[in-house]
Amino acid sequence: MIRNPFHLVEFSPWPLTGSMGAFCLTVGLASWFHGHSVLLYSLGILLIMLTMIQWWRDVIRESTFQGYHTLKVSQGLRWGMILFITSEVLFFFAFFWAYFHSSLAPTPEIGMNWPPSGIVPLNPFQVPLLNTAVLLASGVSVTWAHHSLLEGNWKSTNYALTVTVLLGIYFTFLQAGEYMETSFTIADSCYGSTFFVATGFHGLHVLIGSTFLLITLVRNMMYHFSANHHFGFEAAAWYWHFVDVVWLFLYISIYWWGS
Numbered sequence: 001m002i003r004n005p006f007h008l009v010e011f012s013p014w015p016l017t018g019s020m021g022a023f024c025l026t027v028g029l030a031s032w033f034h035g036h037s038v039l040l041y042s043l044g045i046l047l048i049m050l051t052m053i054q055w056w057r058d059v060i061r062e063s064t065f066q067g068y069h070t071l072k073v074s075q076g077l078r079w080g081m082i083l084f085i086t087s088e089v090l091f092f093f094a095f096f097w098a099y100f101h102s103s104l105a106p107t108p109e110i111g112m113n114w115p116p117s118g119i120v121p122l123n124p125f126q127v128p129l130l131n132t133a134v135l136l137a138s139g140v141s142v143t144w145a146h147h148s149l150l151e152g153n154w155k156s157t158n159y160a161l162t163v164t165v166l167l168g169i170y171f172t173f174l175q176a177g178e179y180m181e182t183s184f185t186i187a188d189s190c191y192g193s194t195f196f197v198a199t200g201f202h203g204l205h206v207l208i209g210s211t212f213l214l215i216t217l218v219r220n221m222m223y224h225f226s227a228n229h230h231f232g233f234e235a236a237a238w239y240w241h242f243v244d245v246v247w248l249f250l251y252i253s254i255y256w257w258g259s
Contacts, residue, residue: 006072014055021047056215063232064224074231081235085242088205092246095198096253102190103258109189115258116189124255127178131171132251138167139244142213142237152227154220161217164240168210175203195254202246209243212236 021044028041063069069077103114111117122128145160179196186196216236219225225233 006076010058012055012058014051014058017047018051018055021045021051060219060224060232063229064219069229069231077231077235081238085238088242092198092201092249095194095201096249098190099194099198099254099258102194110191114191116191119188119191120183121191121259122178122182122255124251124259127174127181128251128255131174131178132247134167134171134174135244135247138164138171139241141167142240146233146237149220149225149230149233150227154223157220157225158217161213161220165210165214165217168206168213168240171206172203172210175199175206191258198250198254202243202250205243205246209236209240212239 023044024040024047025044028038028044032038032041102110106112106114106116115121141160141163145157145164148156148160184192184195186192213236216233219232
């Protein structure tokens with residue numbers, strides 16, 4: 001007999017293995033940067049990958065086969081995702097704050113101008129503009145996938161999700177090429193630091209979002225979603241729209257205005 005409408009999580013080892021993986025990854029990165037072995041870093045990556053696979057498997061079982069994700073549980077998950085995206089907004093807000101703090105009042109150390117003396121910024125109307133078009137197109141395709149899912153059009157949902165994942169991969173490919181073409185590095189004054197940290201973390205979010213959508217695509221191909229029960233897809237779509245909006249702010253402020 002169910003005494004409350006809330007989902008009580010079973011005992012799970014994955015939070016422990018995930019924290020161990022994150023610890024090994026952090027310490028391993030520091031060790032690697034100082035010219036030591038990559039063994040601890042590799043162990044951290046392995047632990048995190050195994051944790052992700054096993055934990056996602058358990059959540060999929062709970063939601064799809066065991067029926068634990070009732071309406072009340074889904075509402076809690078929605079609020080959790082909303083709060084998570086809010087924390088991500090504040091995360092990027094710190095980078096924008098650092099960027100505008102340096103750009104609106106350039107100090108003598110950087111030549112009293114912006115971009116700093118010696119920095120040749122990227123042309124905002126070349127690869128950055130193409131990347132903007134790619135992400136906007138991916139926002140359209142993920143919305144197409146959502147409407148197709150609501151209408152019960154299984155094939156159209158798969159097509160739209162495939163397009164979205166491919167556009168996300170294409171964005172990552174373009175950004176990697178852009179980084180190789182820059183004439184400055186992360187060590188070149190506050191411009192290089194804020195540019196690479198802000199755009200780099202956004203690129204990491206694109207990779208995470210693409211993985212999120214890829215798993216959603218696989219789940220949809222396995223008939224895990226229905227028109228009334230698909231929060232896993234909704235969470236991925238919300239995250240992807242957040243990534244799109246952040247990129248628009250990055251493009252306008254750093255690539256266009258800041259150049």
